[in-house]
Amino acid sequence: MNLVINTTTLSGTGVTQVAVSFIYECIGFPENIYHVFLSKTVSKEIDVYDFPDNFHFYQFENHPLYGLKGFSVRKQLRKLEKLINPDIVFSVFGPSCWTPQTKHVTGFANSYYVYPESPFFKKISFKDVLRINLMKIAHRFFLKRNGKYFICETDDMSKRLSAFLDISKSDIFTVSNTYNRYFEENAISSKKHLLPVPEENEYRFLSLASFDIHKNLTIINEIVPILNDRKLGKNVKFVLTVDPDKYERYFSDEAKAKIINLGRVDVKDCPQLYSECNALFLPTLIESFSANYPEAMKMGVPILTSHYSFAKSICENAALYFDPLDAKDIQSKIEDIITNENLSELLIENGKQRIKAFGNAEIRAKRYLDVFKSI
Structure with missing residues (x-):
């Protein structure tokens, strides 16, 4: 496969660890060509000299959503996709804030959007509840617009995402998270x-x-x-x-x-x-x-x-x-x-x-x- 791994929206610790782990593990699957789009945060965890010739890295300094810089990033993403012509684009966690022309798989791991019954919402301020609900509306729009296929980390999340986005369960896959490589050593x-x-x-x-x-x-x-x-x-x-x-x-x-x-x-x-x-x-x-x-x-x-x-x-x-x-x-x-x-x-x-x-x-x-x- 000719694969794009998109991390341009990632900055949090947990999502970055998952992305970095996956990118490094791809070294063990040399039959593919990997084009890795790096956010600033993910870039700090990656040493490009660790990777063989079937890996190509692209640095992005800004998030693809915000302001004029976001517009520039989206334009660059579209240009690179056209140049690379990948079989699949994988946005490790979404929304990607960019709609690829090829088949697009988006990771989803935002529990706030699919567990509305959680007592967590009674422990935070009304302002925070409002902020989360506004982001929930915006992210639901972008998730549906940016791609068709999704990956969740548990079967429970996959079922809830299907209801949240009102999409077929057949378009959602479950790939479990796991322990860090340090636990193997x-x-x-x-x-x-x-x-x-x-x-x-x-x-x-x-x-x-x-x-x-x-x-x-x-x-x-x-x-x-x-x-x-x-x-x-x-x-x-x-x-x-x-x-x-x-x-x-x-x-x-x-x-x-x-x-x-x-x-x-x-x-x-x-x-x-x-x-x-x-x-x-x-x-x-x-x-x-x-x-x-x-x-x-x-x-x-x-x-x-x-x-x-x-x-x-x-x-x-x-x-x-x-x-x-x-x-x-x-x-x-x-x-x-x-x-x-x-x-x-x-x-x-x-x-x-x-x-x-x-x-x-x-x-x-x-x-x-x-x-x-x-x-």
């Missing part, structure tokens, strides 16, 4: 430790997430007092990776006594961090996909997470679910996991089976390419 050290030496009977719950409203991490402020009253015989600690300023601002003193906050952690250090914790704790209110789930499965730690469809579609029977707005329910599930060793082992074993559905980054890339071939 032997990234655990017996000498390097990110956390202090555990105290006696310490049980660590890892929340590997930035401080965003939808991550719902402040529920820890309500959980800790309940746990303190219960006197479990286990010293429960929550390991966070949030910005220090927000940590100081949003967490109570009582909660801080049960928290180890590391601040931002490099992706390459994440396997080590999992190895020093006992379970994954993710009380999130809304997601398209969280790589934390397959990461935990890969690292053999049990998962405690929210009881919503986006989580269940990913984890299935490999997680213990709770109501993320009910501190008592969360406390009950925490007690279950730390007192019932058989339950913990069952979740880990189920995770080992479930992770086979995700594959690794190479398998994800092959699934993308298989979708393009089928189209």
Whole structure:
């Protein structure tokens, strides 16, 4: 195939990681020619000298939507497409804000647009709800105008996207996200430790997430007092990776006594961090996909997470679910996991089976390419 990989709209951390991973994995499929359109953010993560001669890179300094510069970018995109004459254009995540003339596949991962029932919307301001709804209208228009085919990261998202855009399910494909390549490597050290030496009977719950409203991490402020009253015989600690300023601002003193906050952690250090914790704790209110789930499965730690469809579609029977707005329910599930060793082992074993559905980054890339071939 003669393939265009379009990343010109990407700037966020998660979408950039997916794009960069896919681009690098394409090296292992030399039968194709790759024309890669790079945003400034993606360009910083790519060393063009790592790639063989069947890769061609094009730098874009501006977003294709905004103002006169956006007009210039769209004109350049149309010119390049005509010159390249690709079999497929793949916009890793959309909307692309540009309508290719050839067959166009767009990745979709905006959970805000397809989970309107999420309690997240009750936690943000009216102004933010209005902003999201206006963007939802605009993005729905561009998604439908810019292309016909879509890729989502879960079956649940694919079904919801079909309803959101009012398009046939046959034009939507599911290719799961997965863990980072660092989890394939032997990234655990017996000498390097990110956390202090555990105290006696310490049980660590890892929340590997930035401080965003939808991550719902402040529920820890309500959980800790309940746990303190219960006197479990286990010293429960929550390991966070949030910005220090927000940590100081949003967490109570009582909660801080049960928290180890590391601040931002490099992706390459994440396997080590999992190895020093006992379970994954993710009380999130809304997601398209969280790589934390397959990461935990890969690292053999049990998962405690929210009881919503986006989580269940990913984890299935490999997680213990709770109501993320009910501190008592969360406390009950925490007690279950730390007192019932058989339950913990069952979740880990189920995770080992479930992770086979995700594959690794190479398998994800092959699934993308298989979708393009089928189209």
